[in-house]
Ligand SMILES: Cc1cc2nc3c(=O)[nH]c(=O)nc-3n(C[C@H](O)[C@H](O)[C@H](O)COP(=O)(O)OP(=O)(O)OC[C@H]3O[C@@H](n4cnc5c(N)ncnc54)[C@H](O)[C@@H]3O)c2cc1C
């Protein structure tokens with residue numbers, strides 16, 4: 001008899017029961033919500049990006065379904081490090097019996113802020129994810145660090161030095177050569193890379209003649225960006241050795257396998273929560289198992305990077 | 311009911327009704343399918359976008375209390391002006407029992423009027439306790455009467471109807487009213503009181519909750535209460 005396909009993966013020496021990771025900014029605002037996502041079947045969960053000080057974020061509208069995906073400019077609303085540390089500590093306690101690791105996403109306007117966040121979080125989370133790629137706070141903070149290889153490397157090195165846990169650096173697709181940036185952060189000490197953050201875009205209402213998002217410009221996610229994400233993962237994994245979390249437009253088991261074939265070790269799930277509810281995690285894992293059985297794969301190691309073959 | 315408009319759609323204001331010194335009802339041109347208890351996101355371009363319960367879906371109608379910058383700006387809009395709505399969102403009330411007791415506090419009365427209309431259309435009996443701090447804050451009483459509801463008014467200072475908070479008054483009258491199910495919308499403390507009362511009396515209860523809503527579509531996590539998403543799992547919850 002054939003064995004049930006095994007979805008477990010290893011990320012920086014930490015075992016995930018499956019490769020599906022709740023992406024930052026989706027439902028990551030409280031311990032009960034993170035646990036709900038874990039119970040629904042996620043292999044790991046990421047908290048909403050947190051800054052040293054609380055941030056109110058942008059006025060509404062901040063998130064919209066424009067037909068082929070979402071567009072958002074939440075503006076990194078978060079309760080600040082102090083409150084987020086409490087949320088993370090509580091979540092960790094509740095996640096432990098489930099065997100689901102927690103990734104803390106951090107965000108700052110300066111390199112020193114990123115380092116301070118990592119230092120203060122200490123070994124509270126299982127991983128730290130460095131969000132240098134939010135496209136929605138440019139007016140306030142300037143171009144994201146992920147658009148400049150030198151800046152991206154500098155932040156990575158500072159966080160790597162300050163952090164007690166593996167460091168994931170999250171990259172932006174809004175660059176001319178994402179592989180170049182990926183190599184720079186790998187050389188600077190990133191233990192893993194996640195990509196992609198949202199693709200910069202705009203939606204206009206013809207009746208008012210205005211962009212619908214209060215921030216005017218926002219980040220596109222969901223089905224519309226899957227081919228962009230696959231191409232980015234493919235280009236990154238061609239040049240780096242560290243594991244990559246492939247994020248962008250994954251809403252089915254088929255999408256997740258495509259991401260792993262492009263070279264990803266794990267798969268981020270964000271907008272799928274809108275399309276399928278929190279149940280998306282269990283459903284996508286089930287679909288992955290069925291497809292692997294059908295295609296004759298027993299482990300994800302057999303699937304990973306297939307798209308790179310000559 | 312599924313979301314009809316994912317992006318904000320323009321609706322012209324047909325009529326503005328002054329319900330009280332700080333509450334206005336906006337009757338819009340146009341309709342969509344929705345159930346009582348569902349809400350919409352109302353966008354004023356260049357201002358903000360905020361959640362409001364539907365008071366009717368045909369024509370689309372909202373009842374809004376002026377409490378801050380957004381609602382003040384909205385109160386300045388006149389017939390012929392345009393409002394932008396997306397929705398409807400969330401899970402509304404389900405009709406159960408032959409005699410419904412609705413308990414509303416403040417503008418929480420608004421979605422209950424939609425529920426009362428649906429219940430009366432189905433031939434059910436409806437009693438409603440309209441709670442307010444004082445007489446001039448009582449809203450929509452005539453609208454409930456016009457639907458053939460049994461209307462009970464409760465003011466905290468006793469300036470109109472019974473003296474006391476809506477749940478207290480409802481509990482005192484519960485034996486006489488003898489409802490099959492309770493429904494409530496209003497401030498948190500009121501909902502908690504109604505939940506406890508339903509527990510004591512062994513009555514089914516549906517409560518409509520509020521919290522800070524941003525995306526309205528269950529992704530941003532802003533409105534969560536202990537892991538429960540007001541915008542997508544609620545706003546109505548069976549206790
Ligand atoms: C599901 C739901 C249905 C609602 N239905 C109605 C209704 O039918 N009629 C009505 O008058 N009001 C309703 N409200 C409340 C209404 O959204 C707020 O009164 C309005 O947003 C206040 O905005 P403001 O700028 O005038 O006041 P602010 O000064 O900004 O705030 C006043 C109060 O409104 C709350 N509030 C502000 N923004 C939001 C938001 N985005 N989400 C939730 N609460 C907010 C604040 O927490 C505060 O308690 C509803 C709220 C929810 C969550």
Ligand SMILES: Cc1cc2nc3c(=O)[nH]c(=O)nc-3n(C[C@H](O)[C@H](O)[C@H](O)COP(=O)(O)O)c2cc1C
Pocket residue numbers: 023024025026048049063070072074076105131134170196197198220221222223225247248249250268269270271272529530
């Ligand atoms: C509403 C919303 C909020 C987001 N907030 C964050 C954030 O705080 N930090 C971050 O790194 N990414 C954030 N993202 C980006 C997602 O983590 C993810 O990279 C992107 O949505 C692509 O994946 P998807 O297509 O599965 O949604 C956000 C996305 C959405 C839709």
